[in-house]
Amino acid sequence: MWLYFFKLAWISVRQTPIMSTLMIIAVGIGIAACLVTSTIYMSLSKNPLQHKNNVLYALQLDAWDPQEAYDGPNDMPTQVTYLDGIAVLESDIPTHTVLMYKSGFAVLPENKSIRPFQSLARMTTSDFFPLFDVPFIFGSTWSEEADKIPEQVVVLSKQLNDRLFNGENSVGKQINLDGRLYKILGVTADWHPRPKVHDLNNGAYNRRDAMYVPMSVGIELEMYSRGNTNAWERENVVTFTDTLQSEHIWLQAWVQLDTKKQMEDFSSYIENYIRQQKKLGRFQRPLKYHLNTPSEWLSKNNVVRQDNRILLWLSVIFLLVCLINTIALLLAKFLKKAPSVGVRRALGASKKAIFSQHLYETLLVGISGGALGLTLSWFGLWGIRYLQPGLKDAAIMHWPTFVMALCFSLLASLFCGLLPAWKISHTQPARYLKIQ
Amino acid sequence: MLNMDQIKKVFRTDLVETYALRDFSLNVQEGEFVAVTGPSGSGKTTFLNIAGLLETFEAGTYLLDGEDVNSLSDRQRSALRNAKIGFIFQSFNLIPDLNIFDNVDVPLRYRGFNGRQRKERIMNALERVGLGARFKHMPSQLSGGQQQRAAIARALAGEPRFLLADEPTGNLDSLMARQVMELLEEINEGGTTIVMVTHDPDLARRAQRNIQIVDGQVTDFQLGPIPPAPENDRQSATPYA
Ligand SMILES: Nc1ncnc2c1ncn2[C@@H]1O[C@H](COP(=O)(O)OP(=O)(O)OP(=O)(O)O)[C@@H](O)[C@H]1O
Numbered sequence: 056m057w058l059y060f061f062k063l064a065w066i067s068v069r070q071t072p073i074m075s076t077l078m079i080i081a082v083g084i085g086i087a088a089c090l091v092t093s094t095i096y097m098s099l100s101k102n103p104l105q106h107k108n109n110v111l112y113a114l115q116l117d118a119w120d121p122q123e124a125y126d127g128p129n130d131m132p133t134q135v136t137y138l139d140g141i142a143v144l145e146s147d148i149p150t151h152t153v154l155m156y157k158s159g160f161a162v163l164p165e166n167k168s169i170r171p172f173q174s175l176a177r178m179t180t181s182d183f184f185p186l187f188d189v190p191f192i193f194g195s196t197w198s199e200e201a202d203k204i205p206e207q208v209v210v211l212s213k214q215l216n217d218r219l220f221n222g223e224n225s226v227g228k229q230i231n232l233d234g235r236l237y238k239i240l241g242v243t244a245d246w247h248p249r250p251k252v253h254d255l256n257n258g259a260y261n262r263r264d265a266m267y268v269p270m271s272v273g274i275e276l277e278m279y280s281r282g283n284t285n286a287w288e289r290e291n292v293v294t295f296t297d298t299l300q301s302e303h304i305w306l307q308a309w310v311q312l313d314t315k316k317q318m319e320d321f322s323s324y325i326e327n328y329i330r331q332q333k334k335l336g337r338f339q340r341p342l343k344y345h346l347n348t349p350s351e352w353l354s355k356n357n358v359v360r361q362d363n364r365i366l367l368w369l370s371v372i373f374l375l376v377c378l379i380n381t382i383a384l385l386l387a388k389f390l391k392k393a394p395s396v397g398v399r400r401a402l403g404a405s406k407k408a409i410f411s412q413h414l415y416e417t418l419l420v421g422i423s424g425g426a427l428g429l430t431l432s433w434f435g436l437w438g439i440r441y442l443q444p445g446l447k448d449a450a451i452m453h454w455p456t457f458v459m460a461l462c463f464s465l466l467a468s469l470f471c472g473l474l475p476a477w478k479i480s481h482t483q484p485a486r487y488l489k490i491q
Numbered sequence: 492m493l494n495m496d497q498i499k500k501v502f503r504t505d506l507v508e509t510y511a512l513r514d515f516s517l518n519v520q521e522g523e524f525v526a527v528t529g530p531s532g533s534g535k536t537t538f539l540n541i542a543g544l545l546e547t548f549e550a551g552t553y554l555l556d557g558e559d560v561n562s563l564s565d566r567q568r569s570a571l572r573n574a575k576i577g578f579i580f581q582s583f584n585l586i587p588d589l590n591i592f593d594n595v596d597v598p599l600r601y602r603g604f605n606g607r608q609r610k611e612r613i614m615n616a617l618e619r620v621g622l623g624a625r626f627k628h629m630p631s632q633l634s635g636g637q638q639q640r641a642a643i644a645r646a647l648a649g650e651p652r653f654l655l656a657d658e659p660t661g662n663l664d665s666l667m668a669r670q671v672m673e674l675l676e677e678i679n680e681g682g683t684t685i686v687m688v689t690h691d692p693d694l695a696r697r698a699q700r701n702i703q704i705v706d707g708q709v710t711d712f713q714l715g716p717i718p719p720a721p722e723n724d725r726q727s728a729t730p731y732a
């Protein structure tokens with residue numbers, strides 16, 4: 056019977072081509088608007104560190120200008136100074152402590168067929184890998200000693216290892232960075248959290264990390280940050296050593312606190328540290344610090360902007376308006392066909408059969424609208440990737456979204472069809488038989 | 492076949508109550524050809540709609556083949572209508588979007604026949620009304636008489652035992668009307684019970700039995716009000732055979 060109903064639906068849709076097209080376009084545009092905004096919203100609001108959300112913390116310390124808060128009145132700096140970073144590193148309360156900044160090297164490949172190139176590097180501590188759960192394909196991280204006494208060692212990303220060593224196990228080999236040889240200790244698996252929650256400084260959808268080098272090496276070689284550096288005090292900062300002693304903020308600090316006790320101990324450690332620094336004339340603002348969970352960190356860094364949320368709601372409302380319009384059009388269309396429904400009833404169709412027949416028609420409209428919506432949203436997301444390179448990784452539709460959209464358009468069309476189909480199946484057949 | 496006893500049908504609107512049928516009693520035997528006449532608005536169409544299970548009623552009993560239809564669900568009524576009853580309307584009521592073949596197909600679809608059975612029945616029914624060659628035509632491409640014959644084919648395809656016709660010749664000229672009448676007579680000879688509403692006294696006279704509805708009540712055309720007892724009913728039918 057469903058084949059017969061689809062045939063009737065097809066005949067009916069063809070009978071009113073303009074109206075049907077309008078309905079399909081309305082449903083299609085509504086679904087596309089929802090899909091595009093929800094795709095972006097969902098990838099923006101994703102937390103890649105959700106599984107460790109209650110043990111990882113990004114540290115904020117208020118060592119800023121006594122006269123003026125960092126950004127808004129309640130805001131604290133999003134990075135820390137070298138002095139404070141080292142103080143955090145010295146605590147052995149956290150399970151893992153990560154200090155890091157972004158720098159870079161000229162890579163001079165041994166293989167002469169590959170031309171030298173510039174590559175960014177994350178200068179960090181050995182805890183980076185266990186703290187952020189970075190998987191390795193070969194080797195592992197450097198020793199904790201290398202965090203204190205510089206060792207020229209490196210961990211490569213899979214991409215860089217593929218480029219330089221064709222993906223072979225390069226552990227134990229050496230790589231020439233800025234003219235110095237570094238020993239390769241490990242190669243990470245393809246690791247690229249989106250949003251890039253561990254470093255939101257230069258955009259949540261920035262390039263993936265290429266390699267990791269002990270921060271101690273960066274300090275020894277006086278490598279400046281290639282990320283953000285902020286300052287508030289008029290200081291005479293000339294040399295790299297000046298930078299290390301200054302109030303410039305340029306390091307990111309993360310800790311892993313697995314227990315409540317660790318949390319309490321670490322909090323009092325930080326408070327004591329601040330009090331002690333106050334005596335030395337630093338930290339002149341009210342005592343303030345914050346340990347941000349990854350999700351707090353994402354929202355504090357405005358990864359999902361308020362307007363994205365509003366846009367999502369607007370698109371849902373827009374879809375509802377489209378659907379309500381479709382309901383009205385369907386109702387008008389069905390009631391216009393009431394005489395033939397009367398005939399069908401006279402010939403033995405039950406109310407249920409009439410109801411199903413009309414629901415199939417709305418299903419046909421809904422599926423077509425859904426297909427159109429998917430096509431439109433594909434173009435829409437393509438346009439966003441083209442116009443907004445910053446959202447390149449966010450504006451991608453994933454399979455679950457795709458399947459969800461299809462189910463949703465089915466549900467939406469059922470929703471649209473219920474009232475009109477119910478209405479038409481419950482009209483008195485005898486009334487319409489006289490009219491024709 | 493059809494036993495109606497003291498049927499009451501009221502149409503209520505906000506302002507008025509119309510008694511379309513009052514104390515309406517009628518018995519129709521298997522194989523009869525009954526012509527129904529009566530003034531406009533007297534309740535003829537209402538009677539046919541109730542007989543065809545398209546409309547419910549306020550009081551009285553209606554037995555179709557001995558079954559009390561009042562207690563049936565919509566689904567059961569529809570199935571009964573589909574299997575036992577054929578409808579023919581004054582304005583043909585072919586579905587304009589479907590061609591003749593698909594129009595005749597409609598009642599068979601709800602009956603659940605398979606494709607081969609349906610095709611055979613459709614072509615047989617169309618041959619029977621002389622439209623075998625026009626099954627691909629749309630209703631608008633046929634003359635009025637042809638449309639009515641197609642509608643009759645549609646009513647016949649499911650081989651109902653009971654045919655209800657509401658002024659089937661009302662929209663046709665006299666030649667076409669006669670052809671349709673001959674067709675109905677032929678169908679009746681095949682054993683199908685027919686109740687036909689008509690305004691044409693000549694056509695009515697050709698039926699076995701004439702009844703008249705006035706003000707929602709049955710009046711026998713020549714014998715006066717029909718006696719309630721069924722055995723008298725049968726006697727009154729014979730003189731017109
Ligand atoms: N749906 C309805 N709502 C209100 N009143 C109705 C309705 N259908 C019929 N009636 C009333 O019921 C009465 C009987 O109507 P019915 O259609 O049965 O007459 P009829 O004998 O078929 O007339 P005609 O010969 O003109 O077709 C009329 O007075 C009519 O106005």
Ligand SMILES: [Mg+2]
Nearest residue numbers: 535536537657
């Ligand atoms: Mg009438």
